[in-house]
Amino acid sequence: QQQVKQSPQSLIVQKGGISIINCAYENTAFDYFPWYQQFPGKGPALLIAIRPDVSEKKEGRFTISFNKSAKQFSLHIMDSQPGDSATYFCAALKSNYQLIWGAGTKLIIKP
Amino acid sequence: DAGVIQSPRHEVTEMGQEVTLRCKPISGHDYLFWYRQTMMRGLELLIYFNNNVPIDDSGMPEDRFSAKMPNASFSTLKIQPSEPRDSAVYFCASRQNPGKDTEAFFGQGTRLTVV
Numbered sequence: 001q002q003q004v005k006q007s008p009q010s011l012i013v014q015k016g017g018i019s020i021i022n023c024a025y026e027n028t029a030f031d032y033f034p035w036y037q038q039f040p041g042k043g044p045a046l047l048i049a050i051r052p053d054v055s056e057k058k059e060g061r062f063t064i065s066f067n068k069s070a071k072q073f074s075l076h077i078m079d080s081q082p083g084d085s086a087t088y089f090c091a092a093l094k095s096n097y098q099l100i101w102g103a104g105t106k107l108i109i110k111p
Numbered sequence: 112d113a114g115v116i117q118s119p120r121h122e123v124t125e126m127g128q129e130v131t132l133r134c135k136p137i138s139g140h141d142y143l144f145w146y147r148q149t150m151m152r153g154l155e156l157l158i159y160f161n162n163n164v165p166i167d168d169s170g171m172p173e174d175r176f177s178a179k180m181p182n183a184s185f186s187t188l189k190i191q192p193s194e195p196r197d198s199a200v201y202f203c204a205s206r207q208n209p210g211k212d213t214e215a216f217f218g219q220g221t222r223l224t225v226v
Contacts, residue, residue, distance in 0.1 A: 034214075043115075043202050043217025044154070089154065098167065099215060103153045 006102030023090035134203030
């Protein structure tokens with residue numbers, strides 16, 4: 001019940017295309033859902049986050065879509081660029097401030 | 112602030128040796144987390160502290176692993192004795208309290224290789 005399931009494990013998208021990464025959770029007590037971006041040799045860094053009282057949040061080319069009834073949320077990267085190539089992690093916050101992490105998606109944007 | 116600072120960045124050691132990883136969290140952050148990242152298992156939470164007190168160490172894989180936080184500005188993760196399967200990147204992260212949606216800031220990580 002504490003898991004966050006992330007898919008796909010890896011994704012290749014052409015430059016200019018839309019990258020979509022999906023996550024699902026079971027614990028309805030989660031109330032904060034961040035996405036982290038990790039470049040090789042670096043630690044993960046917060047990209048965008050959403051709370052379940054809204055269905056969508058957009059920051060530039062990055063959008064989180066949230067479906068509370070289905071307990072799913074997804075990251076959409078519009079007009080994907082080679083610089084977006086990284087590993088993306090979804091996460092959900094547990095009540096004692098412990099993040100529960102997805103397994104990660106390695107995204108490659110082909111020029 | 113310089114962010115979360117980890118040292119060393121790289122560590123190569125022989126099996127059986129003691130390894131100590133160090134972390135300086137961001138000043139004012141009350142939570143400190145130690146993670147391990149591998150290709151096979153992804154990002155695993157090992158242990159976290161709140162106000163220097165260990166809260167949950169259920170992710171620590173074995174008794175060979177120990178972590179301390181003697182003060183608000185310093186934490187160590189020790190592996191004794193080290194084994195080749197401990198090879199991974201170890202991250203330290205910190206975050207503020209209160210506020211559920213405050214960001215966790217990660218260090219650059221320590222890449223540990225045990226030969």
